[in-house]
Amino acid sequence: MSDSIGISLLGAGNVGSAVLDTLLADVERHNNLIGTKLKLNYVLVQDVDKHKKKSPNIHFTKDFEQIVNDPDTSIVVELIGGESPAKDYLSKLLKSGKHVVTANKDVMAKYGSELNDLAIQNNSSIKYEASVGGGIPIIGPLSRDLLANEISSISAIINGTTNYMLSLMLSEDVSYEDALEQAQKLGYAEPNPVNDVEGIDATYKLAILCGLAFHVDVDPSEIYSKGISNIELQDLKYADELGYSIKLLAKADLIGNRITCLVCPTLIPKSEPLSKVDGVLNAIQLKGNLVGQVVFEGPGAGASATSSAILGDVIDTAKNIHSSWKESSNSILNKIQINDIGDFQSRFYIRVNVIDEPGVLATIAGIMSEHSISIASVIQAASDPEKNTAQIVLITHDASQKNIDLALNTISKEKKVDKIFNLLPIVN
Amino acid sequence: MSDSIGISLLGAGNVGSAVLDTLLADVERHNNLIGTKLKLNYVLVQDVDKHKKKSPNIHFTKDFEQIVNDPDTSIVVELIGGESPAKDYLSKLLKSGKHVVTANKDVMAKYGSELNDLAIQNNSSIKYEASVGGGIPIIGPLSRDLLANEISSISAIINGTTNYMLSLMLSEDVSYEDALEQAQKLGYAEPNPVNDVEGIDATYKLAILCGLAFHVDVDPSEIYSKGISNIELQDLKYADELGYSIKLLAKADLIGNRITCLVCPTLIPKSEPLSKVDGVLNAIQLKGNLVGQVVFEGPGAGASATSSAILGDVIDTAKNIHSSWKESSNSILNKIQINDIGDFQSRFYIRVNVIDEPGVLATIAGIMSEHSISIASVIQAASDPEKNTAQIVLITHDASQKNIDLALNTISKEKKVDKIFNLLPIVN
Numbered sequence: 031m032s033d034s035i036g037i038s039l040l041g042a043g044n045v046g047s048a049v050l051d052t053l054l055a056d057v058e059r060h061n062n063l064i065g066t067k068l069k070l071n072y073v074l075v076q077d078v079d080k081h082k083k084k085s086p087n088i089h090f091t092k093d094f095e096q097i098v099n100d101p102d103t104s105i106v107v108e109l110i111g112g113e114s115p116a117k118d119y120l121s122k123l124l125k126s127g128k129h130v131v132t133a134n135k136d137v138m139a140k141y142g143s144e145l146n147d148l149a150i151q152n153n154s155s156i157k158y159e160a161s162v163g164g165g166i167p168i169i170g171p172l173s174r175d176l177l178a179n180e181i182s183s184i185s186a187i188i189n190g191t192t193n194y195m196l197s198l199m200l201s202e203d204v205s206y207e208d209a210l211e212q213a214q215k216l217g218y219a220e221p222n223p224v225n226d227v228e229g230i231d232a233t234y235k236l237a238i239l240c241g242l243a244f245h246v247d248v249d250p251s252e253i254y255s256k257g258i259s260n261i262e263l264q265d266l267k268y269a270d271e272l273g274y275s276i277k278l279l280a281k282a283d284l285i286g287n288r289i290t291c292l293v294c295p296t297l298i299p300k301s302e303p304l305s306k307v308d309g310v311l312n313a314i315q316l317k318g319n320l321v322g323q324v325v326f327e328g329p330g331a332g333a334s335a336t337s338s339a340i341l342g343d344v345i346d347t348a349k350n351i352h353s354s355w356k357e358s359s360n361s362i363l364n365k366i367q368i369n370d371i372g373d374f375q376s377r378f379y380i381r382v383n384v385i386d387e388p389g390v391l392a393t394i395a396g397i398m399s400e401h402s403i404s405i406a407s408v409i410q411a412a413s414d415p416e417k418n419t420a421q422i423v424l425i426t427h428d429a430s431q432k433n434i435d436l437a438l439n440t441i442s443k444e445k446k447v448d449k450i451f452n453l454l455p456i457v458n
Numbered sequence: 459m460s461d462s463i464g465i466s467l468l469g470a471g472n473v474g475s476a477v478l479d480t481l482l483a484d485v486e487r488h489n490n491l492i493g494t495k496l497k498l499n500y501v502l503v504q505d506v507d508k509h510k511k512k513s514p515n516i517h518f519t520k521d522f523e524q525i526v527n528d529p530d531t532s533i534v535v536e537l538i539g540g541e542s543p544a545k546d547y548l549s550k551l552l553k554s555g556k557h558v559v560t561a562n563k564d565v566m567a568k569y570g571s572e573l574n575d576l577a578i579q580n581n582s583s584i585k586y587e588a589s590v591g592g593g594i595p596i597i598g599p600l601s602r603d604l605l606a607n608e609i610s611s612i613s614a615i616i617n618g619t620t621n622y623m624l625s626l627m628l629s630e631d632v633s634y635e636d637a638l639e640q641a642q643k644l645g646y647a648e649p650n651p652v653n654d655v656e657g658i659d660a661t662y663k664l665a666i667l668c669g670l671a672f673h674v675d676v677d678p679s680e681i682y683s684k685g686i687s688n689i690e691l692q693d694l695k696y697a698d699e700l701g702y703s704i705k706l707l708a709k710a711d712l713i714g715n716r717i718t719c720l721v722c723p724t725l726i727p728k729s730e731p732l733s734k735v736d737g738v739l740n741a742i743q744l745k746g747n748l749v750g751q752v753v754f755e756g757p758g759a760g761a762s763a764t765s766s767a768i769l770g771d772v773i774d775t776a777k778n779i780h781s782s783w784k785e786s787s788n789s790i791l792n793k794i795q796i797n798d799i800g801d802f803q804s805r806f807y808i809r810v811n812v813i814d815e816p817g818v819l820a821t822i823a824g825i826m827s828e829h830s831i832s833i834a835s836v837i838q839a840a841s842d843p844e845k846n847t848a849q850i851v852l853i854t855h856d857a858s859q860k861n862i863d864l865a866l867n868t869i870s871k872e873k874k875v876d877k878i879f880n881l882l883p884i885v886n
Contacts, residue, residue: 175774264849287794288796289794
């Protein structure tokens, strides 16, 4: 038994750097969550000198054997990506009893079962939440929380690059080529974009989701796949006119003991939630026999979001390792105070019934102003000539609940004010 | 070591019956997932005779002691609801080393830490995914997948009753009273609706979410809460006019080491995803420092959806119990064939460039018809007088990919057809 859990990384690119930053910054937090420290051992990179200059305190190495043979490394995070040499590394790590966390969709789509079996045979484990949907929890919910369901359908927008491009084409009235250039400029698309725009990336992710949802091995090369490179601005406009959005949809439906699987630009009615998932966002919609339809939405890519999934898996793995030493407590970590509701800051909606006389609004506005509340807009709504009353709806700028309450208390005592109906906060 | 895991239930109401139905129907499936059988032992009810008549093969009892003292029961599912006697039962079960799964939001909001501590002290466990958001996975993702994040904000629609009522009032132009009556008729609201309409139910759920997100104990009675009983149809209409939806929003924000917590009818701009969550749906939006913003949406109530969360927890608990006996395999359960893409059925969008001559559309429609494809609508779009061409967009009724491909192959050979630009499926 050691007083810490050793962790090593393969790869220190964008995602790797984000993982390293959080690992080094959140030592205390991780210690509290896990019950023991995470200790960074090695980071595998190609150019040790270059990385050493930037981060002299990290032990970089270009020798994979050093990591797989390190008795002090229990968890290895694989962020090399691609099939080779990552698949070989993952096999060797699992065989040597290391616990593995990976973001590698290519490898998990093609060799997921094989690696899962290796993990079980060797008393190790492999987790891959980051392989689909970036930071959106989807592998976890499918493999645990929704496990009682027979999943009958997956509909997913799981490629941020193409979703960004399709959104941009219609919103900015630009061609496919211009959208691709812009995506490349912003780092959303690779210099060679073929994996994203031809739907290959999405087939890998759909194969992983099918494996978990239908408990079956799906070879990604068997999934029919069509990319977005033939989609012209005109298609988006015609679809829009007809009431649809075009999205690169990854779709799988279970009917009897057969599944239909495809990745294809698809028209989605604007009434459907998936039609409104724009830009680099991802969304995964599942139907289960018990739960009905659930949707998971969030940032499907990006170093920080992906590091959320990876570190979630790391902490979970570390907790499992640590809990076989001693039961970890769910102790309260933070000393947090609940703010008095009076300190709550918001814009507010106020509906008031007033005597329909000149100067009423000025009176109300004056009292508001005395309490440092400024009015953003006013609707002078329905009036009731018989009772000589009128209804006013006020929208305030940001104000504290305390000041609003004080102001309304004074306003309610005004003779010209009949009744204050409702005071509601407005989400910013 | 036994060859099955014993399970008993407290309560056999709507949710209890749904859990029982699936437990009894999916024996083989659960066996495959867990690696051993779940064996139903006892079901605690008040009226044993009544239940016995409907389900003579189930062992009903009104004696809680029989369950807590049953050496063959490892997992107990608590579905009595409310604080008493449920809290007392849960404590006794955990003290006796039983693993517990509960949907009880009242008890978890008020005594969650105490029960979690009891579980750790007694080597038992307590899971409560069903206590918030019905079948939507949210407790699991917060306590595992998103654990690396510092969560800064929760915005949630977590009371289906009030969301249904507010949606109905605006869409059907009915009063609060009529909406409540309708909700009661459909079983969405209790005969005494105060817990839902006054926001008490939502404060319990928000307290549970705050505990997990901020690692802190929040007393639900400290959460500022305002219900929807003062919301009139007019407020919904004014808000709509101003570009907002009104939702009963449960909101918590962490600023420094203080949180602002409230449950309150709130105006949400229509551009925000939460503004479109209508009817009995629930949605929970979280912001984390790593992941950014993620949204979980689905049915927040109902016996079947709730049973999804409960059985997910049961299977997870059973896997944990079983894995301490032997390593469970993630073996492929299903023999599933992937359908040939030719069998894929869909409506389709087709964009074609044709020579601008009379009879072209008739020719195309004729070929479609020969392949059993009927056309739902046609847009005769932009024409190019110089080249004497016109663009046509066709929307088909349901057809197979195979028939579409055959038809388009024939159409592409027609002299009057210049080019087929795009063929895209349409989501139903």
